[in-house]
Amino acid sequence: PEVLADFHGEMGGCDSCHVSDKGGVTNDNLTHENGQCVSCHGDLKELAAAAPKDKVSPHKSHLIGEIACTSCHKGHEKSVTYCDACHSFGFDMPFGGKWERKFVPVDADKAAQDKAIAAGVKETTDVVVIGSGGAGLAAAVSARDAGAKVILLEKEPIPGGNTKLAAGGMNAAETKPQAKLGIQDKKQIMIDDTMKGGRNINDPELVKVLANNSSDSIDWLTSMGADMTDVGRMGGASVNRSHRPTGGAGVGAHVAQVLWDNAVKRGTDIRLNSRVVRILEDASGKVTGVLVKGEYTGYYVIKADAVVIAAGGFAKNNDRVAKYDPKLKGFKATNHPGATGDGLDVALQAGAATRDLEYIQAHPTYSPAGGVMITEAVRGNGAIVVNRDGDRFMNEITTRDKASAAILKQKGESAYLVFDDSIRKSLKAIEGYVHLNIVKEGKTIEELAKQLDIPAAELAKTVTAYNGFVKSGKDTQFERPDLPRELVVAPFYALEIAPAVHHTMGGIVIDTKAEVKSEKTGKPIEGLYAAGEVTGGVHGANRLGGNAISDIVTYGRIAGASAAKFAKDH
Numbered sequence: 041p042e043v044l045a046d047f048h049g050e051m052g053g054c055d056s057c058h059v060s061d062k063g064g065v066t067n068d069n070l071t072h073e074n075g076q077c078v079s080c081h082g083d084l085k086e087l088a089a090a091a092p093k094d095k096v097s098p099h100k101s102h103l104i105g106e107i108a109c110t111s112c113h114k115g116h117e118k119s120v121t122y123c124d125a126c127h128s129f130g131f132d133m134p135f136g137g138k139w140e141r142k143f144v145p146v147d148a149d150k151a152a153q154d155k156a157i158a159a160g161v162k163e164t165t166d167v168v169v170i171g172s173g174g175a176g177l178a179a180a181v182s183a184r185d186a187g188a189k190v191i192l193l194e195k196e197p198i199p200g201g202n203t204k205l206a207a208g209g210m211n212a213a214e215t216k217p218q219a220k221l222g223i224q225d226k227k228q229i230m231i232d233d234t235m236k237g238g239r240n241i242n243d244p245e246l247v248k249v250l251a252n253n254s255s256d257s258i259d260w261l262t263s264m265g266a267d268m269t270d271v272g273r274m275g276g277a278s279v280n281r282s283h284r285p286t287g288g289a290g291v292g293a294h295v296a297q298v299l300w301d302n303a304v305k306r307g308t309d310i311r312l313n314s315r316v317v318r319i320l321e322d323a324s325g326k327v328t329g330v331l332v333k334g335e336y337t338g339y340y341v342i343k344a345d346a347v348v349i350a351a352g353g354f355a356k357n358n359d360r361v362a363k364y365d366p367k368l369k370g371f372k373a374t375n376h377p378g379a380t381g382d383g384l385d386v387a388l389q390a391g392a393a394t395r396d397l398e399y400i401q402a403h404p405t406y407s408p409a410g411g412v413m414i415t416e417a418v419r420g421n422g423a424i425v426v427n428r429d430g431d432r433f434m435n436e437i438t439t440r441d442k443a444s445a446a447i448l449k450q451k452g453e454s455a456y457l458v459f460d461d462s463i464r465k466s467l468k469a470i471e472g473y474v475h476l477n478i479v480k481e482g483k484t485i486e487e488l489a490k491q492l493d494i495p496a497a498e499l500a501k502t503v504t505a506y507n508g509f510v511k512s513g514k515d516t517q518f519e520r521p522d523l524p525r526e527l528v529v530a531p532f533y534a535l536e537i538a539p540a541v542h543h544t545m546g547g548i549v550i551d552t553k554a555e556v557k558s559e560k561t562g563k564p565i566e567g568l569y570a571a572g573e574v575t576g577g578v579h580g581a582n583r584l585g586g587n588a589i590s591d592i593v594t595y596g597r598i599a600g601a602s603a604a605k606f607a608k609d610h
């Protein structure tokens with residue numbers, strides 16, 4: 041047998057996976073088919089529990105929701121390890137092939153699309169949400185709470201988009217967790233930091249809404265079961281305002297899971313493997329619905345009063361990235377595989393205005409060995425960055441544009457992130473990197489330097505000098521403003537880091553109600569809303585770490601409520 045279906049076919053016929061009397065698949069989630077896998081092989085938790093503890097288990101992951109077996113184990117084609125979209129585990133998978141993904145433009149196959157549109161409406165709803173990241177899930181929850189019937193469409197087999205990968209935190213000012221920790225902050229300072237970080241080209245009205253609603257968004261998440269009580273520092277922030285779960289665990293998987301659970305609890309119709317390829321409008325330009333391509337069921341039309349585009353950015357589409365910023369050609373990306381820019385394409389087809397597309401952010405600390413981004417929170421909690429000579433060369437918590445540029449000027453266009461055991465203990469996210477085997481360890485700084493093959497005496501001198509700055513409260517070398525702790529607790533750790541494409545600041549033009557502006561008229565396109573990384577204007581030329589999760593929760597909520605209201609009124 042070549043593929044899983046051949047094998048199962050030989051064993052028990054098509055019935056072992058499919059409901060034979062219905063013909064074909066149950067739906068694009070492959071609900072019945074996945075149920076069959078679980079009934080014979082056990083669920084993810086059971087499989088993960090049975091795996092050896094000292095190895096990375098393909099069934100234990102940071103992904104959210106109920107991960108369908110068919111995300112990796114394909115029936116009628118070679119199976120793939122979805123994780124290899126970012127990592128390169130190369131698990132020995134039965135009937136496995138190599139992970140690869142070719143980008144197919146949304147308007148490919150136009151004749152088949154036109155035919156499906158001509159065939160007419162298959163289903164009707166109040167609101168369609170495109171994308172199951174934080175912005176889409178927040179929009180779905182708030183639209184459901186406003187009484188709308190919602191269908192949420194996600195093109196990937198795995199939900200959560202980039203949101204599930206977010207690590208360092210969610211920025212918010214004047215929050216209850218800050219007050220509990222004695223942190224003095226003001227919404228106005230968050231506005232000022234965001235504008236300065238964005239080089240003042242942000243839309244100031246959008247920034248005001250971001251900051252002024254940020255503490256309410258923390259309360260909203262908390263009321264739905266989130267833990268946002270750990271507060272740390274991100275680059276470009278004047279105070280500690282980046283919220284995340286206790287012990288510094290990754291923020292994104294937690295926020296996405298809470299939103300997912302709440303969207304499911306509210307009866308949202310969530311469809312995976314379902315790509316929106318066109319937004320449909322009537323002759324007056326008012327939105328009437330979407331054309332979907334179901335991975336297994338093919339094209340169909342959903343009629344809707346309002347559509348929320350929450351399809352994320354395009355950092356994983358290097359051709360597109362390089363078109364806007366040629367310096368980033370060939371760069372790796374920190375993003376999930378679905379971050380290709382479909383949302384922009386369907387919005388452009390619908391006549392939306394866009395802005396700031398040329399502003400694309402590289403994250404300074406990506407691990408080429410692990411294929412993962414190393415959270416800024418490691419630096420926020422006190423790590424330093426050194427080059428191959430063992431020297432510091434920048435304020436580690438400067439903004440990302442400056443940090444990435446400084447790293448690219450070093451020998452080998454990469455550097456080392458160095459921290460001690462007290463930093464490791466302060467941030468649960470670090471355990472994930474240790475688990476991936478990408479962290480070098482030494483009982484002393486000199487031993488660590490040997491592991492990295494850099495001059496031991498120089499690294500020791502650098503760390504001693506840095507510890508002196510912490511003691512005196514002033515970094516006279518690079519003016520790092522926040523010096524949380526000396527690096528003195530053995531063992532010491534390091535990993536190699538280099539910049540990778542991380543965030544696309546530009547996108548669809550929206551107003552403070554998340555209405556999408558028309559390129560032609562400058563006025564809102566009736567019934568069309570957008571939120572999250574697919575939009576432009578909130579972050580200006582450079583996003584501050586922690587501001588995206590804030591953006592998607594606040595504007596996702598606004599977009600969902602606005603869309604539900606529009607649907608009710610029309």
Ligand code: FAD
Nearest residue numbers: 171173175201202203208209316352378572573586588589
């Ligand atoms: P996403 O979460 O990317 O979701 C968009 C979804 O839409 C995807 O699932 C995608 O597959 C789907 N989609 C796309 N096109 C279509 C289509 N045509 N039809 C149907 N579905 C479609 N920000 C912070 O503030 N703090 C952090 O700590 C942080 N850490 C990060 C760490 C990593 C590794 C990465 C990659 C980003 C991080 N960010 C962080 C940025 C932040 O996570 C993202 O900007 C944010 O989550 C984007 O949310 P979103 O809902 O707009 O898009």
Ligand code: MEZ
Nearest residue numbers: 207208209415416585586
């Ligand atoms: O906002 C981000 O992208 C972020 C905080 C990432 C990180 O380093 O954790």
